[in-house]
Amino acid sequence: MTIERGTWHPWREARARNWLEIRFGDIGHTTLAGCINGRRIQLADDLTQAERRCTIAHELVHDERRVYPRDPVLQAREETAVHEIAARRLIELEDLVDVLRWARHATEVADELWVDVPTLLARVRALTDDERAWVDAQVEDRPC
Numbered sequence: 001m002t003i004e005r006g007t008w009h010p011w012r013e014a015r016a017r018n019w020l021e022i023r024f025g026d027i028g029h030t031t032l033a034g035c036i037n038g039r040r041i042q043l044a045d046d047l048t049q050a051e052r053r054c055t056i057a058h059e060l061v062h063d064e065r066r067v068y069p070r071d072p073v074l075q076a077r078e079e080t081a082v083h084e085i086a087a088r089r090l091i092e093l094e095d096l097v098d099v100l101r102w103a104r105h106a107t108e109v110a111d112e113l114w115v116d117v118p119t120l121l122a123r124v125r126a127l128t129d130d131e132r133a134w135v136d137a138q139v140e141d142r143p144c
Contacts, residue, residue: 007092011056013060020040022043023043026044050110050111054119057090065078087115087119088123090113091113097138101139
């Protein structure tokens with residue numbers, strides 16, 4: 001995995017994983033935006049650019065972890081963990097603070113950070129107590 005200082009580029013990461021095949025199309029009668037099956041990632045063809053970016057990031061984390069529980073409770077936990085990892089990679093704290101200084105709605109914050117709202121919310125929910133305190137202090141100390 002290649003993460004440099006600054007924004008993580010999931011499409012660059014996907015390209016580096018030459019064993020993966022990425023396809024766009026109908027996923028069937030499901031609400032899923034994407035899924036991974038072995039070496040193939042399937043993305044729904046009706047996603048916005050931000051949704052595609054978040055979905056490919058999510059599926060890349062599944063590719064790394066390779067944990068696919070059958071138990072529904074464990075499945076939900078794994079999905080939450082994967083979503084949080086992808087959100088951390090896509091949204092740096094400094095960038096989040098910069099946007100929170102002036103934006104007041106989740107949709108506006110997500111658009112500015114080039115993510116979808118569920119990924120933004122996953123990032124905020126996954127903040128540690130120290131991170132949350134730092135974000136709060138930064139937003140309060142430096143108005144826009």
